[in-house]
Amino acid sequence: MLVVSNLEKRYGPVTALRGVSFTAGSGEVLGFLGPNGAGKTTTLRIITGFLAPTAGQVTVGGYDVATDPCTVRALIGYLPESVPLYPEMRVREYLDYRAALKGVPARERRARIDEAAALVGLEDALGRIAGQLSRGFRQRVGLCDALTHRPPVLVLDEPTEGLDPNQRRELLALVRELGRERTVVLSTHVLPEAETLCDRVVILDRGQVAAAGTPAELGAGGDAAQILIEARGDTPAIVAAIEALADVTAVVSHAREGGVTSYQITARSDVREAAARAVLEAGGALRELKLAVGALDVAFARWTRRPG
Numbered sequence: 001m002l003v004v005s006n007l008e009k010r011y012g013p014v015t016a017l018r019g020v021s022f023t024a025g026s027g028e029v030l031g032f033l034g035p036n037g038a039g040k041t042t043t044l045r046i047i048t049g050f051l052a053p054t055a056g057q058v059t060v061g062g063y064d065v066a067t068d069p070c071t072v073r074a075l076i077g078y079l080p081e082s083v084p085l086y087p088e089m090r091v092r093e094y095l096d097y098r099a100a101l102k103g104v105p106a107r108e109r110r111a112r113i114d115e116a117a118a119l120v121g122l123e124d125a126l127g128r129i130a131g132q133l134s135r136g137f138r139q140r141v142g143l144c145d146a147l148t149h150r151p152p153v154l155v156l157d158e159p160t161e162g163l164d165p166n167q168r169r170e171l172l173a174l175v176r177e178l179g180r181e182r183t184v185v186l187s188t189h190v191l192p193e194a195e196t197l198c199d200r201v202v203i204l205d206r207g208q209v210a211a212a213g214t215p216a217e218l219g220a221g222g223d224a225a226q227i228l229i230e231a232r233g234d235t236p237a238i239v240a241a242i243e244a245l246a247d248v249t250a251v252v253s254h255a256r257e258g259g260v261t262s263y264q265i266t267a268r269s270d271v272r273e274a275a276a277r278a279v280l281e282a283g284g285a286l287r288e289l290k291l292a293v294g295a296l297d298v299a300f301a302r303w304t305r306r307p308g
Helices: 040-047 069-075 091-101 106-120 135-147 165-178 191-197 215-220 235-243 272-281 295-304
Strands: 002-011 014-024 029-033 055-060 076-079 153-157 183-187 200-205 208-213 225-232 248-255 260-267 285-291
Touching: 002 040, 014 040, 014 055, 014 183, 014 200, 014 208, 029 040, 029 191, 040 055, 040 153, 040 183, 055 069, 069 076, 076 135, 091 106, 091 135, 106 135, 106 165, 135 153, 135 165, 165 183, 165 191, 183 191, 191 285, 191 295, 200 215, 200 295, 208 215, 208 295, 215 295, 225 272, 235 248, 235 260, 235 272, 272 285
Parallel strands: 029 183, 029 200, 076 153, 153 183
Antiparallel strands: 002 014, 002 055, 200 208, 225 260, 225 285, 248 260
């Protein structure tokens, strides 16, 4: 759905992007990571048509953002880091105005706004003054705006910045749900968010792609992905089944209360699906399966470490 090829951006003698390339498919949440000044926001602004690249190409649904920007913008919902609300307008007025700018027919706007508001949990705030909203609700308004024209691609720039833990958790759950049917590009500094939410991540450093892959692949560094499983069943049989999988290098089990055993798996790649099948084929009942949180944090430090 989204293809970024050899993207470059120069500001006079300063080169902000150097040969940035990546893709994001339908039904995929792509994490876009990098330290401050890495070029993340510049890339997102080029993707959404707000900046022109110096070189390279961006296509969305097969349309080139440089030669067919109006079509591309119709395919993208964009939530910038700071939502540009008009504080004196009521939320529904603002969303109606934004929908008109995006070409949503007048007869459909109310239904589209109600549909998007229901998705983001904004129904009870549509009559409120925008300037009186909390940070969390301002983010919801921005996301509602991004969804009103039903785009197949969402680009979210630091959507959880400044939110409290409850607001952050609710917004991430919403992004996860939206990503089931859309392409979502999520820029974030919060690595545990990317590790638990994103199907793949791209790490940008000094204007270049430093690494790309699944959180497990990047966290493994080529030799040590950490996967955690909880299951009921015959522990020796489950351990043997998991150890027999390709790329698995170690399995450590710990008995817990209620007949549950936890298994820590070390592997050279992301073997979550194969491990889940192995547990079931060994007669076990799978209770939980996840990547070990923190692996991506280590990978991020490795790929963006400055010399000296």
